[in-house]
Amino acid sequence: MDLSTPNLYHCTACRTTIGMLCSTYYPLQTRPQNLDNLREYQQFEYIVRYFCNTCDAYALACSRPSERYFVASGLLVDNGNTHRTRLLRHWRTSETRDGGLTSFLTGEQHLPWPDLLVPYYTHSSENTTDVKWWLREANIKYLTGTCACPSCRLASGCPIQPWAFIPKANLFDACKAPLAFGAGTMQRYESSPGVYREFCKHCGASVFWSSDQRPLLIDVSVGLLRSPEESRASQ
Secondary structure, three states: OOOOOEEOOOOOHHHHHHHOOOEEEEEEOOOOOOOOEEEEEEEEEEEEEEEEOOOOOEEEEEEOOOEEEEEEEHHHHOOOOOOOOOOOOOEEEHHOOOHHHHHHHOOOOOOOOOOOHHOOOOOOOOOOOOOOOOOOOOOOOOOOEEEHHHHHHHOOOOOOOOEEEHHHHHHHHOOOOEEEOOOOOOOEEEEEOOOEEEEEEOOOOOEEEEEOOOOOOOEEEEOOOOOOOOOOOOO
């Protein structure tokens, strides 16, 4: 398996199926030996996806009729001998209309970090003058962020999990009823004590993150948001 060039797929089908801003895969040389613990989702005639029955992690994709398999990059663990990624290969970015995640992956080659992980070790995070700041624009904006923690990475199969932080009181289903966890095809996974991840048990899309510590604020997978203008739904 060549780990030097991961493939990032920004197509609408990938974004809305897994809940991320893109899917990231490495090609496998052979078919996986055992798929028994994975749930199969036939997205199209030519693409099949496999995700974990328990935690929802997207694990594999299969292209048909070539029967070529791809493994989700977020599940891979560095064993110390892994070759560094030298190049990112982006596919179908035109479908995002705003660049999607590519806008945050513009790190310079000479830097030891991507722009998505801007370090602030030379600065202080203290607000010594108590400056007030609010994310407000006609009261229609929500704070969003990206997470690369091991829990999110392994639970989604994607190295970067984008979240929108939305009050539960502002979340409704298609019938305008308040959000109810477990409704429809939604399935819950407790990734750690008091921390819950909701996903679609039919297609495997990551949907919500919530916790007992802040039950009234819900993290929503940005890849599921629909906007006629752009994939990040920032307008």
